Every structure is written in structure tokens, then in C-alpha cells.
Amino acid sequence: MKPTSSKILALACAAVAFTGAAHADIIEVTTDISTDTRWSSDNVYVLPNAVYVLPPARLTIEPGTIIRAANDTITTGSNNPGTLAICRGAKVIGIGTVENPIVFTSVDDTLVPGGANTRPTKVGSVVFTPLNYGTDGPVGNNAFSIARQCGGLVLLGRTPIAYDGNGAAARYNYDDATNTLTGEAPTLPTGGSSPESVPGTQNEAGDGSGFAVIEGLSVSPITLGFPFDPDGSGSLNGSTSFQRGVYGGVDEDDDSGVVRFWSIRYGGFPVAPGIELNGLTMGAVGRGTTIEWVEVCQNADDDFEWFGGYVNCRYLMGMFGGDDGIDWDQGYSGTIQHAFLHMGGGERFPRSGYANATPDATTAGKNTTQNVSERGFELDGPEPNNSGILPRSKGFVFNATIIGNKGGVGVTSSQDGIRVRRSSSGQIQYALFEDINSGVLEHSEGSATAGVENDTDLLDSLFFNTGSTPIQTLTGTTILTTGTAVAPATQIVAKGQLVKNGLNPTLIDEAAAGVSIVARKLTRTAPARSGLANFLSPVKHTGAMRDNNWLFGWSWTAAVDLLPTSNVARPVLTLDVSLANPKVSFNADTTATDATDAVEYVVERSTDGREWVPFVAVQDGDISDTNVTAGQITVTDSAYTYTGSPVHYRVIAQ
Numbered sequence: 001m002k003p004t005s006s007k008i009l010a011l012a013c014a015a016v017a018f019t020g021a022a023h024a025d026i027i028e029v030t031t032d033i034s035t036d037t038r039w040s041s042d043n044v045y046v047l048p049n050a051v052y053v054l055p056p057a058r059l060t061i062e063p064g065t066i067i068r069a070a071n072d073t074i075t076t077g078s079n080n081p082g083t084l085a086i087c088r089g090a091k092v093i094g095i096g097t098v099e100n101p102i103v104f105t106s107v108d109d110t111l112v113p114g115g116a117n118t119r120p121t122k123v124g125s126v127v128f129t130p131l132n133y134g135t136d137g138p139v140g141n142n143a144f145s146i147a148r149q150c151g152g153l154v155l156l157g158r159t160p161i162a163y164d165g166n167g168a169a170a171r172y173n174y175d176d177a178t179n180t181l182t183g184e185a186p187t188l189p190t191g192g193s194s195p196e197s198v199p200g201t202q203n204e205a206g207d208g209s210g211f212a213v214i215e216g217l218s219v220s221p222i223t224l225g226f227p228f229d230p231d232g233s234g235s236l237n238g239s240t241s242f243q244r245g246v247y248g249g250v251d252e253d254d255d256s257g258v259v260r261f262w263s264i265r266y267g268g269f270p271v272a273p274g275i276e277l278n279g280l281t282m283g284a285v286g287r288g289t290t291i292e293w294v295e296v297c298q299n300a301d302d303d304f305e306w307f308g309g310y311v312n313c314r315y316l317m318g319m320f321g322g323d324d325g326i327d328w329d330q331g332y333s334g335t336i337q338h339a340f341l342h343m344g345g346g347e348r349f350p351r352s353g354y355a356n357a358t359p360d361a362t363t364a365g366k367n368t369t370q371n372v373s374e375r376g377f378e379l380d381g382p383e384p385n386n387s388g389i390l391p392r393s394k395g396f397v398f399n400a401t402i403i404g405n406k407g408g409v410g411v412t413s414s415q416d417g418i419r420v421r422r423s424s425s426g427q428i429q430y431a432l433f434e435d436i437n438s439g440v441l442e443h444s445e446g447s448a449t450a451g452v453e454n455d456t457d458l459l460d461s462l463f464f465n466t467g468s469t470p471i472q473t474l475t476g477t478t479i480l481t482t483g484t485a486v487a488p489a490t491q492i493v494a495k496g497q498l499v500k501n502g503l504n505p506t507l508i509d510e511a512a513a514g515v516s517i518v519a520r521k522l523t524r525t526a527p528a529r530s531g532l533a534n535f536l537s538p539v540k541h542t543g544a545m546r547d548n549n550w551l552f553g554w555s556w557t558a559a560v561d562l563l564p565t566s567n568v569a570r571p572v573l574t575l576d577v578s579l580a581n582p583k584v585s586f587n588a589d590t591t592a593t594d595a596t597d598a599v600e601y602v603v604e605r606s607t608d609g610r611e612w613v614p615f616v617a618v619q620d621g622d623i624s625d626t627n628v629t630a631g632q633i634t635v636t637d638s639a640y641t642y643t644g645s646p647v648h649y650r651v652i653a654q
Contacts, residue, residue, distance in 0.1 A: 026120050032222075032244075033057050033090075041065045041100065044118045046107065047082035048074075050151060050217065052244045055089025055228060058257070064100030066114070068107045069150030070123045071269060081269040082107075083151025083277060085217060086256055087244055088158050088284075089228065095610075096261030096293075101554045105265040106149035109133050111559040135500075135560045143560045147300040147322060147371055151277040152267040155256045156214060157285040158232030158249025161308030162331030162382040162389040165189060165208035172209040173390040176252065176310075176333060186210030186231060189219055189246055210248050212330070214307065216277040217245035232286075247283030252310045254286025258610055261293045263556050268300025268322055276301035279321070285309040287334065290610055295319065297556040300371060302378075303341070306332040306395075312535050313337075315550060319557055320344035322371040324378040325402065328424070331382070331391035335532055339400040340505055340544040340551070343373035343415065345408020353500025372410040374419075376402035376433070379456060381423035393424040397431065398527040398536065401505060401544035404436035406465065416442045417466070420456045429527065431461040432519055432543035440466055462519055462542055503562040507546050519543055522600065526617065537602045537614045539654050547589070547599045548653035568599055571651045580641045584649050585627060585634040588620040600654040603635055609648050615639055617654070 026044045032052045039045050041064035048070050053059045061067075069082025084104070086092045096102040103112050107123060108131040110116045119130045131141045160174035170184040189208035211231075213219055221243050227236035232251025259280070268276040279296030280303070287310040295317040296303040303318030308330040318325040318341045325341030377397070382389045405411050415437040418428065433440050440463050441456075507520040519542040526538035539546070551557045552567040571586035582605075589599045598619045604612040616635050618624040627634035640647065 026118070028120075028123070030124075033059055036060075038062070039065050039067075044068060044114075044120075046070065046120050046123060047084060047150075048123050049078075049080040050083040050085055052085045052087050052220075053090040053092060054087055054222075054224065054242070054244070058091045058093060059086070061092065061094040061102055063095060063097045063102065063261070064113065065094075065096075065102050066112050066118055067102070067104045068109070068118075068120065069104065069267075070107050071149045074107065074123050074126055074128055079271040081149075081151045081271070081277070083154060083216070085154040085214075085244070086156060087242075088156050088230070088232075088247060088249065088254075091255065091257035092155070092259065093257050094259050094262060096554075098261065098554045101261040101263050103263045103265070104153055104267075105263070106146070108146075108149065109265060111135075111143060111556065143298070143556075144320070146266050147298045148269050148276070149266040151216065151269055152264055152279045152281060152296070152299065153259070153262070154214060154217065154277075154281040154283070155259070155285050155289065156245070156247040156283045157254040157256050157289070157309060157311075158230075158247070158251045159254055159284040159286045159309050160250055160252070160331065160391055161210065161212060161248045161284050162391055162393070163208070163210065163212045163248065163308070164382070164389050165212060171389055173388075174210070174250070174331075176391045181250070184209055186248070186250075188230065188243060189213055208246070208248070211246050212248055212283070212307065213243075213245045214247055214281060214283040215305070216271050216275060216281070219246065220244040247307065249284060252286055253288045254284070255288030256285050256311075258290040259292075259294055260290065261554060262295070263554070264294065264296045264299070265556055266298050267296070270300070276322075278302045278305045278327075279318070280304050281307070282309055282311060283307040285311040287311055291316075293550070295551065295555045295557065296321065298371065302327040305329070306334070308332055308391075310334050312532070314535075314537070316340070317551055317555065317557070318342065320371050321373050323373065324375045325373065326376070326397070327378040327380070328393055328395050329380040329382075329422075330393070331389075332393050332395050333391060335396040335398070335529060335535065336400075337398045337527065337536055338544050338550075339397065341376050341400070342403045342503075342505075343376060343405040343408075344371035345405030346372045346410040353502070372408065372415075373405055374414055375416045376400075376404065376436075377418040377428070379418065379420045379424040379426065381421070393422075393426065395424075395426040396529060397426075397428045399539060399542070399544055400428070400431040402431065402433045402436070403505075404434065404466075406435040406437040408437075411437050413438050416440070417463075418442065418456075418458070425456055427457045427459060428461065429457075429459040430524060430542045431458075432464075433461065433466065434464045436463065436466040460524065460542070500561050501564055503557070504549065504564050505545055505551065506549050507541065507543060520546060520597070522619075534611075534613045537604075537652075537654075538617045539600065539602060540617070541600070541654065546654045550652075568653045571601065571653065573649060573651060575649065577642050578636060580643075582637045582640060582642050582647060582649070583634055584637065584651065585632065586651050588631050588633045589653065590620070590631045601633065602652045602654060603637075604650050604652065605637060605640060606648040606650075607645070612650065 038060045041062040072081040172183045231249030279299040292314040297319035300322040303321040306328040312335045316339045417436040417440040522540040524540040548568040569589045576583045606612045
């Protein structure tokens with residue numbers, strides 16, 4: 001995906017292009033960030049341990065910046081690997097681009113702009129010889145065999161969460177329908193570590209109620225030096241004490257900043273038995289936060305995990321994770337659109353087409369690992385399993401593609417497409433599942449009371465080459481689609497993931513393939529959810545992407561040569577105004593073999609360059625296209641009146 005952004009200013013078109021600069025300095029970040037700070041793309045930033053951005057600081061990260069995080073065996077050995085944590089009340093403004101993504105990776109990674117020249121040779125006082133990550137080996141050093149090398153990106157916010165840390169009968173409950181609190185008053189944790197540090201216990205993070213300590217971190221109390229609003233209510237609590245690893249509060253619209261075009265690599269360091277850091281961890285993150293085009297690859301735990309929160313996310317890619325692709329818990333109530341998840345199947349070493357093509361089942365070298373994903377989606381309610389706590393998890397997912405690990409090394413019956421647990425509800429629609437080893441939709445852990453427990457709807461989705469139990473009907477669950485007998489490799493070109501340049505996550509062109517593809521045809525009703533008109537793309541296909549491979553050109557997946565070498569042409573925009581309504585014109589890709597099946601584009605508007613509103617999906621020559629010239633599209637933004645203030649537009653091929 002290569003979005004183009006332009007702006008109208010005095011009826012002129014202005015474009016800004018970023019080019020990668022030579023990385024001049026390697027800067028070690030050893031202290032928390034307490035004032036507004038900018039990280040520039042001509043430096044490399046090394047995190048020896050967890051670094052916290054404290055309120056009210058704002059960390060701005062320029063496009064093209066490389067952040068390297070250390071495995072804590074290099075540094076202190078104190079289960080404190082390099083991690084970037086944005087605390088409650090702080091913000092990260094990390095706006096990468098296709099040309100210059102922000103890369104969060106290990107100290108060894110060579111598959112970045114600048115390559116080996118951007119790596120440190122020591123962290124703190126520890127001198128080490130970095131490995132040469134690559135796609136061809138040698139065995140033990142290649143990019144497909146590495147994980148658990150650092151922490152990840154952690155966002156901590158102040159929305160309500162479904163968590164009862166002290167297990168008291170008078171539970172804290174938040175009803176998001178009425179915006180009311182009942183039960184015991186929220187209190188901050190007084191000790192302990194992450195909620196899963198002692199699985200199955202009730203007192204997992206001190207005496208917190210409505211607050212918790214994020215997985216993989218600790219309470220870490222410090223003194224801010226000024227009173228702080230701990231829960232987003234607007235009231236200062238009079239105390240200067242602050243717990244860095246804590247999340248939770250009462251503000252559904254809390255703002256943790258912008259995360260756009262990030263490639264997060266080789267994370268999931270185990271800080272304790274059974275407790276690993278996720279790629280992108282979101283604790284109580286509010287819908288004021290912008291998250292889109294984020295890739296997590298070779299992470300040893302979940303690719304993306306939400307602990308409560310209301311944030312909406314778009315364009316998420318999880319590649320070869322060691323646990324779940326998408327995992328939500330503790331009352332997550334947001335919407336996710338355009339998610340591509342490829343489950344790890346234990347193939348640790350180079351693929352066919354690379355110089356070192358034979359997989360090796362042995363452990364060789366300190367960085368080797370065997371990522372075997374558990375599930376595409378793991379959808380949880382409260383943790384621990386206190387199903388009476390509000391708010392309930394009720395997430396929504398539209399347009400997802402899940403490539404399973406059927407036939408992979410170490411794959412067992414627990415590798416499901418979707419596992420619903422612990423009083424989670426919501427909806428998954430227009431999803432495409434292929435190569436799922438076990439069940440497409442499974443239920444576990446908790447009594448299935450109709451309408452209360454695990455009533456997740458799976459709608460209008462397609463399943464190919466699934467296991468022996470493709471769908472398990474859940475009590476209270478509506479399944480409006482079947483279809484498990486369609487031959488594999490007829491819906492998407494994703495069967496070649498073990499071959500160099502063989503992973504194409506787009507949908508097959510049915511005219512070229514000579515088959516009828518219901519996933520690709522634009523016969524769906526566009527996703528609709530009340531109150532989300534400013535978020536959801538009005539696309540009508542099934543799956544994450546149709547013609548445009550939006551991993552192309554910027555991602556780790558592209559850097560390791562898994563993707564084809566060509567993609568849909570990038571649209572170039574021109575702007576005008578007609579009767580006070582902006583008009584957007586751009587070139588349309590004309591390589592489709594079927595003229596009636598032209599590439600679909602979504603046009604989006606922004607008044608601040610941060611929040612983007614999709615307002616039309618268009619194909620060359622359809623009713624929304626007013627340009628009669630073939631290969632050219634013009635649409636009018638009739639919902640926006642231009643008054644002279646800058647307005648931005650971008651076009652995203654689907």
C-alpha cells in the first residue's frame with residue numbers, strides 16, 4: 001500500500017517527500033523521557049532496558065527512524081529487555097511513511113535502511129559481536145529463525161477495563177452504554193507485576209480494581225513532582241506518586257498519540273515463565289489514539305494484544321508470531337479493519353529459493369527459535385475469569401485474512417482460527433480463513449449462556465482447507481456462512497509462503513484464473529457500524545486486501561523477499577475545487593485483465609493530517625467516477641465544503 005497525501009492550500013497542490021538520511025549517531029536511551037522529545041531519522045536509538053515516556057511528555061519520532069532494543073541477556077539480565085512504554089497521560093507521535101517506516105527491532109537486525117552500519121557493537125559497557133540477520137543464513141542467523149530478542153511497543157491509557165484485582169465481592173463495573181460506575185471505587189495497584197504473573201489467582205496485581213499492571217512490566221512507582229490525573233477524569237489526585245506500568249481509568253476517548261507505518265520485529269522476550277512481551281501491547285488505549293499500518297513479525301508471543309480499551313485500528317499485519325495474531329481481553333470494545341495474519345508453523349530456517357534452503361529442526365545459535373502460532377484470534381473477556389465484571393469485551397473485526405499453519409512443524413489441535421473465551425462478544429465479518437489446522441471457531445473456558453457468554457457473531461466469511469472441525473457452533477452465536485469444501489489456493493495466492501517471492505496475500509483475479517471468486521467480487525454490503533462512519537472503509541470485498549499488497553515496499557515481509565516483486569501502481573493525486581467541494585483526481589491501475597473488475601480505491605480526507613475519514617470507494621468508470629477518460633478517476637467530496645483552510649486527501653488502492 002502506498003497512500004498519497006496532498007493538500008489544498010490557496011487552490012494549489014503541495015506535496016512533501018521524505019528521503020532516508022544517513023544514520024550518523026547511535027544514541028543509547030538509558031533514562032525515562034519526562035519532557036517533550038524528538039527522535040530524528042539521522043540517528044539510531046538503542047534501548048538497553050524498558051524506557052517509559054512519562055506524563056505529560058510527548059515523544060515525536062520522525063519517519064525513517066530506527067529504534068533498536070536489547071535482549072536483556074546483553075545488559076542486566078534482570079528480565080528487563082529493551083521496550084518502549086508510553087505511560088498514561090503521555091503520547092507518542094510516530095508517523096512513518098511507505099518510503100520511510102519507523103522500525104523497532106533488535107540490536108542485530110541488518111534488514112533495515114543502512115543495514116549493518118546502524119548496529120551498535122556495545123550496549124552500556126557490554127561489548128558484543130552482533131549477528132548478521134539475513135534471508136539466506138547461515139543457519140541460526142537468518143531472519144526466519146529469530147525471536148525473543150527484545151521487548152515491543154507498549155501503549156498505556158486511561159479507559160475503563162474489566163479487571164478486579166482484589167477479587168472482592170463488591171466488584172468495580174463500568175457500563176459503557178450508560179457511562180456509569182458501580183461497585184467499589186477504583187484504586188490503584190499497590191504491588192505485584194503483570195496480571196498473568198500468577199495464573200489463576202485473584203490478587204494478581206495488588207489491590208487494583210479497574211486498574212491493572214500491563215503484562216511484562218511492573219508497577220515501578222516513581223515521583224513525578226506534580227499532581228497527576230490518574231484515571232482521565234480531569235481531576236488531579238493531589239499525589240505526586242506515579243505507577244509506570246499501570247493502565248486503566250474512565251476516559252473512553254483517551255489519546256496515546258499516533259502509530260503509523262511501524263515495523264516491529266523479533267520481540268516477545270520472556271520476562272518470566274509463560275510471560276512474554278507482545279509486539280504491540282495496548283492497555284486501556286482510548287479511541288483518541290490513531291493506529292494504522294503496523295506490522296509485527298517474528299514475535300514470540302501475541303502480535304497484537306488489547307487489554308481493555310476503545311481504540312480503533314486499521315491495517316494490521318502479524319507475521320509468524322509465537323502465540324496469537326490478535327488477542328483482546330478485559331473489555332476491549334474497539335473496531336479493527338484490514339488485518340492480515342500469517343500464523344507461524346515452525347519453519348525456522350530458509351525457504352525454497354534461498355541459498356540455504358533446507359529447514360533445520362535443531363537449535364543452533366543463541367537467536368534460533370521455533371515460532372508456532374496458537375490462534376489467529378483469541379478473544380477474551382475479564383482476566384481472571386470473572387465474567388460478571390463490566391465492561392464486556394465486544395470488539396468488531398472487518399476484512400481480515402488469516403493464513404493458518406496446517407501441516408507446519410509442531411502444529412497441534414489447538415491451532416484454531418478463532419478461540420472465544422471468558423465472556424467475550426462482538427462480531428467478525430468479511431473474513432477469509434485458509435489452512436486452518438483445527439477449528440475455525442472454537443469455544444472454551446466459561447459456561448456458554450446464550451446472549452451472555454461468548455456470543456461472538458461470525459458473519460459472511462469464507463473458509464478453505466480447514467481442519468476436521470472447521471466450525472463449532474456456539475450457544476448464543478450466529479453463523480451465517482458455511483463453505484469448507486472449496487479447494488485451497490483458489491481464493492488467495494498465499495500458498496507459496498515457503499518459497500522466495502511466493503507470498504501474495506491479495507485475491508486472485510477471477511478472469512485470469514478462470515474461476516468465480518466470491519471473495520473478490522464487489523457484491524458485499526460495505527461494513528457498517530453505528531457511529532463509525534468516520535473510521536470504516538466502505539469496501540465490499542472479503543479479506544484484508546484485494547488487488548493491492550499493502551505490505552509491499554516498506555515491511556519486514558518485503559525485506560526478506562517473501563513478497564512478489566510488483567504491485568498495483570501507486571496513484572498520483574491532483575486536487576481542485578468545484579462549487580466549494582474539493583475534487584480528487586488520480587490515475588487508476590489498468591493492468592486488470594477483466595475491465596469489469598477494475599482496482600477499487602478508497603479516498604480519505606483529513607483536516608489535521610492525523611485522523612482520516614474514508615468517504616468513497618470507487619472504481620474506474622463506476623458511478624462515483626466523473627472522469628470519462630479510461631485509466632483516470634475523479635471524485636467529488638460533496639460532504640466537505642472548502643473554506644480556505646488546509647485539507648488533506650489520500651487514496652488507498654484495495
